[in-house]
Amino acid sequence: MDSTLGLLVILLGIIMICTLVILRSVNPIYSILNLIVIYGCYAAILLTVEMEFLACIYILVNVGAIAVLFLFIVMMININIVEIQETMRKYNIYMIVGIIGVIGIIGILITNYNIRLKEEVIADFSMFLTTSESNQLTVVPTYLDYYTLFTETTDIRTMGSNVIYGSQSIWFIMACIILLIGMVGVIYITEDLIIEKRHLNERRRQDINSQVLREYKTTIRNYREIQ
């Protein structure tokens, strides 16, 4: 119990630091990297309460989809890439933080699932030890317990049968409605912007040819010549 509590404190500390960095950083790439670290920490916290399925989903959805989407948007936004390449060394810090997170996850896995490091090691080395404690180690015969096989359920099964599709199905429906509101709301907010743009473009109409032929170098050169 104490070991998981310590891990929780460490993970929460990492999350706090990362949120502070997100709030203070100007560069969006910093904040995305911090977000990824935070998602990893959340997944680790979920692992401590034995919710493997939720942790997996968390990493898959947030890191796999949302963070990549953020990176995609950052690529589209005009950022001076040369400057970023020069300051790439700053990102080494996040590697260290990420390593700490990975170590944390491994620690949780070891503590939670009783990967039999301790006992086997003691059993292997017991012949060399001459203390009285080693003699007290008794061999317990392990039978296949059918009762536990019947009763034990996986994480997904409990969530599906008891929570989402079972007695608590109203939560699932309401979560679905929230998602739908999110989609409709995005349309509602951005609709006006789209209409305004169309109004602007009525006079100077879109010329696709010139847009395709437009190049980064030529436009910049022209600008410099004017100056």
Place this chain on the structure above:
Amino acid sequence: MMILFESSLNMIKYSVYIVPLILMIILSISIENASKKMNIILKSMKITIIVIGILIMIEESTYVKLNGHLIKTEIIELFEIILLGVTYVIITIFEKGVKEGTKTKITEEGIILMYSSIIGMLISMEAHNLITLFLSLEISSICFYILALNKNSRKVSIEGGLKYYIVGGIASTIILLGIVCIYKSTGSLMYTDIFITLMENGKVDNIAQMGLSLLVLGLIIKLGIAPFHGWLIDTYEGTGMLMTYFLTITQKIVTIIILINLYLMIIAYVTIQGLNQVLLIGIIVTLLVGTIGSLRQQKLIRFIAYSAIVNSALLIMFFVGNNTEELVSYSIYYLVNYIIGLTVLISIIMGLNKNREGNIELLGELKNIWLNNRVVGVCFIVVLLYLAGLPPFTNFISKIILILPYIIEGRLYITMIILFLTVGIMIYYVNIVKILLIDKKQQEERGGVQKLETYQMKSGGTIIIGGMLWIVFSQVYLDEIINIIKIIVAISN
């Protein structure tokens, strides 16, 4: 017999909630003609509101359903019907605006969002489980964040919407923290289970007290009680007049019924001294801020926002008192009166067209009402005095029966402070009457005033007449109305 068909009835009920939502989305995509589309969506919204109202009336009350997630009592039924009626009125005003022109700007997505917020509110009223309560509150509040963005006045509305989003997010996290605390100490999420475990333990431990007070705090931030009132005024300034009306009244109805549910089921039996004191201080500070802040306002919408804050402070007075059922029924009576007064006020303001597109925004423009349209001017003054609580009107009685029980409890000083502050509230309502009558006369003496033809009523006649009839005839049947509400509260407890 009822038990056999209970699940199927619930199925019908939830399909009534969700099927119109899907239909509206399909309609908004499929119909090409814009005016036709708006018309059909508005009509379908009206029909669904009526159908939901009929289903709520038919349904057997006082039972727990859906594995104890929802509960149905008489008070909840009353509040649901009030909410549906208010939304019906708002939809009719929107429909008129759409027919006339672009005065009340709303798109079909806005109506879909309004409908889904109503779903959330109906579920949160009936909620008997804390997680269900949280999720349904989230549905309605996410819709409100989006609806608070009015596109006519961009900069102000974006600022207000962002403020609303941030403060609402903080409030819902506080509510979630409270739920976690309650779950930790009692090990259950159902209201009745929480009550039973708290009673069996005999003494309420600190974590449960903290959880309950955090829940109340989160709900109060959403209402806009004094230390957390700044966001509300900016938000309402950014949204339009009609959306302000929708947001204020629905938010008040929902939050107060949730607080009443919590109070009657759990908190009335658990005395939390600190929470009571903090709430009392909050109420007094809110009344002070509301009276002082609204004196120097120039915009009408900010005035309405301040009056909303003051009224929400008076509405949560029942939380502090000792005699539970009586105060709850009085605050319900006050809420009904406030809703009717505000409806008439808003429909007068929306009905008067300053020019083709805009309606009255500044307080100074109210001067023109009296000269151009005497009848509407009289109605306006009567409604203002009614909202202020001048003695011939019933709102005076609804205010004084909320305040006077505190004398019986022996809290003389607090009662006196609140009574003085209600006089302060009277001042700023009467200030508008002064602008309406005296300022105009002075201007008339200085120079001639041309009669403007544009300040004439275009719509909202039936609502105004109905409201005036309520103001007059509710005095005759005062005891009966209060007794009916008392009976409803007594049955459902």
